[in-house]
Amino acid sequence: MSAEESSLVKIALVSCGSEYAGVQPEFEEAAAKVNAKFIYPEIDVAFVDTIGRDFGLEVASGDLRLMMARAKAVVEGITNADGVFITTCFRCAEGAIVRNEVRRYIHEHSNIPVISYSFTESTSAGTLLTRLEALTTIVRRRHLLTREIQTGLTAGIDSGSTTTKAVIMRDNKIIGKGWVPTTKVLESAEEAYSIALKEAGVSREEIQALGTTGYGRFLIGNSFKAQLIQEEITVNSKGAVYLADKQKGNATVIDIGGMDNKAISVQDGIPGMFTMGGICAGASGRFFEMIAKRLGVDITELGDLAVKGMHENVSMNSYCIVFGTQSLVNSLAKGATPEDVAAAACYSVVEQIYEQQLQEVDVKEPLILVGGSSLIAGVPKALGELLKIDVLVPENSHLIGAVGAALLVSGFVEE
Amino acid sequence: MVKVFIYPINSLILADLVERFGHKPLTMMSQIREKVTSLSLDSPPINITPEDPKLGLKYAAIEVPAGVRGRMALIGPLIEQTEAAIIVENPPTDFGCVGCNRTNELTKYLIRSKGVPVLEVKYPDSDEEARDFVNKIAAFLESLPKEKTETEEKAKEEESAEKEDKE
Numbered sequence: 001m002s003a004e005e006s007s008l009v010k011i012a013l014v015s016c017g018s019e020y021a022g023v024q025p026e027f028e029e030a031a032a033k034v035n036a037k038f039i040y041p042e043i044d045v046a047f048v049d050t051i052g053r054d055f056g057l058e059v060a061s062g063d064l065r066l067m068m069a070r071a072k073a074v075v076e077g078i079t080n081a082d083g084v085f086i087t088t089c090f091r092c093a094e095g096a097i098v099r100n101e102v103r104r105y106i107h108e109h110s111n112i113p114v115i116s117y118s119f120t121e122s123t124s125a126g127t128l129l130t131r132l133e134a135l136t137t138i139v140r141r142r143h144l145l146t147r148e149i150q151t152g153l154t155a156g157i158d159s160g161s162t163t164t165k166a167v168i169m170r171d172n173k174i175i176g177k178g179w180v181p182t183t184k185v186l187e188s189a190e191e192a193y194s195i196a197l198k199e200a201g202v203s204r205e206e207i208q209a210l211g212t213t214g215y216g217r218f219l220i221g222n223s224f225k226a227q228l229i230q231e232e233i234t235v236n237s238k239g240a241v242y243l244a245d246k247q248k249g250n251a252t253v254i255d256i257g258g259m260d261n262k263a264i265s266v267q268d269g270i271p272g273m274f275t276m277g278g279i280c281a282g283a284s285g286r287f288f289e290m291i292a293k294r295l296g297v298d299i300t301e302l303g304d305l306a307v308k309g310m311h312e313n314v315s316m317n318s319y320c321i322v323f324g325t326q327s328l329v330n331s332l333a334k335g336a337t338p339e340d341v342a343a344a345a346c347y348s349v350v351e352q353i354y355e356q357q358l359q360e361v362d363v364k365e366p367l368i369l370v371g372g373s374s375l376i377a378g379v380p381k382a383l384g385e386l387l388k389i390d391v392l393v394p395e396n397s398h399l400i401g402a403v404g405a406a407l408l409v410s411g412f413v414e415e
Numbered sequence: 416m417v418k419v420f421i422y423p424i425n426s427l428i429l430a431d432l433v434e435r436f437g438h439k440p441l442t443m444m445s446q447i448r449e450k451v452t453s454l455s456l457d458s459p460p461i462n463i464t465p466e467d468p469k470l471g472l473k474y475a476a477i478e479v480p481a482g483v484r485g486r487m488a489l490i491g492p493l494i495e496q497t498e499a500a501i502i503v504e505n506p507p508t509d510f511g512c513v514g515c516n517r518t519n520e521l522t523k524y525l526i527r528s529k530g531v532p533v534l535e536v537k538y539p540d541s542d543e544e545a546r547d548f549v550n551k552i553a554a555f556l557e558s559l560p561k562e563k564t565e566t567e568e569k570a571k572e573e574e575s576a577e578k579e580d581k582e
């Protein structure tokens with residue numbers, strides 16, 4: 001790790017009073033784990049009374065006005081910060097408005113990376129870690145994130161909760177792919193990597209740099225001596241805009257994984273606001289696996305089935321993987337077609353993502369859908385219908401993490 | 416002596432006025448002081464732990480944001496002790512502010528519905544209004560009963576008993 005990469009990152013905490021929710025120690029703990037430190041931009045108290053008019057957003061809460069004043073202090077360079085973490089109470093409408101607008105303001109008026117989050121008293125350091133890891137990565141590795149072309153011969157391994165993916169890339173082209181179910185993390189990575197290497201026709205020794213991401217990134221990264229071990233928010237943002245050829249400007253990335261989902265607002269390939277679940281198994285790839293099994297079709301056939309069905313013909317009383325499945329089974333008993341049931345399953349998943357994850361993320365076009373579930377044709381169709389926008393599913397959308405890692409790590413080849 | 420709740424609850428000016436008239440102001444400062452000086456596990460910067468928003472459930476339901484309930488864990492016990500209250504509307508930040516308007520709304524509601532004497536005054540915009548503002552508060556504080564507390568009565572009794580012994 002270079003001196004720049006190991007240096008302390010100063011993060012301005014722009015919050016409505018997280019200290020009153022009892023979560024401040026969790027914030028501090030998460031920051032310490034990524035070698036970052038929170039700082040509190042100093043402002044004149046009189047600004048709190050006038051900032052609403054200056055900023056153009058007049059709100060009643062003093063601490064929300066304090067947030068605007070602090071954001072201004074960061075943007076104007078009165079406070080020297082490397083990144084900004086904006087956070088307000090979960091379920092506060094006034095807080096959500098200010099959080100979004102302050103984030104937008106900082107993004108539009110500075111190059112300082114910014115991440116936002118809404119907390120409860122149960123927010124843990126673990127929950128915050130990926131977010132702060134992503135924020136400090138943007139600060140420390142901005143030069144890597146600006147990379148738009150893969151160079152040399154590199155590999156990426158994405159150790160996901162359900163599947164492990166590996167790709168080999170040479171001179172901006174994917175030349176080998178491996179995709180296996182995740183059983184034992186290391187063994188699955190070994191298998192996926194071997195398949196990709198074989199398809200590419202290259203040996204392990206020839207690979208100039210390896211990047212890892214996903215849940216098992218540290219384990220496989222350390223074991224395979226990877227040059228880059230990176231969380232999936234940064235990698236997937238980069239991988240998605242690269243695969244979709246939308247590297248400049250705004251984009252929204254939705255990644256429906258085997259067990260959790262991510263919704264990421266991206267600008268110039270760099271992640272801004274994002275939400276990540278585990279919200280519920282009923283909104284994950286696992287739900288599709290269960291429905292496919294119940295319908296007696298292979299998961300790869302579920303999408304084509306769904307495209308032919310009408311979700312409106314099936315009434316689902318619950319998003320739950322247990323009770324939702326029960327609703328679908330009841331519909332079949334009442335005479336609904338498997339096509340309608342498959343369509344309803346796809347609609348149920350995207351509706352949950354809309355209700356629980358997209359509420360905190362700006363949905364700006366293009367909307368790029370990635371992850372294994374994006375291959376189920378009914379999913380992008382349902383998402384497009386729900387959001388009334390065209391959904392882009394790039395080729396190799398299921399390999400996004402591995403491609404992102406191979407692309408980013410090519411920066412180490414030249415170094 | 417009456418326990419007087421003040422709004423804004425961290426207003427030094429209001430707290431001082433209440434004390435000058437021989438009453439006890441109920442303030443956020445005293446609550447924070449107790450938090451940071453009593454022995455407990457450290458939870459910087461003001462020793463509020465995730466347990467506090469749970470204590471706040473006494474005043475606001477679970478769907479109310481954690482920051483409101485955490486603040487109510489400090490303010491709620493003061494509301495329970497309140498015997499009279501002064502509410503200043505539209506104060507500037509440097510007069511006092513707890514930062515969260517949802518907390519302010521709930522606090523004022525709980526005070527108003529308590530059935531104790533409440534003075535509601537608007538923050539002054541001119542010198543004349545300022546004089547009127549202070550006069551109204553002074554008149555309100557004057558109107559509150561000034562009887563001594565039991566402790567004070569007891570101390571006084573002890574003092575006079577000592578005097579008698581000496582004589």
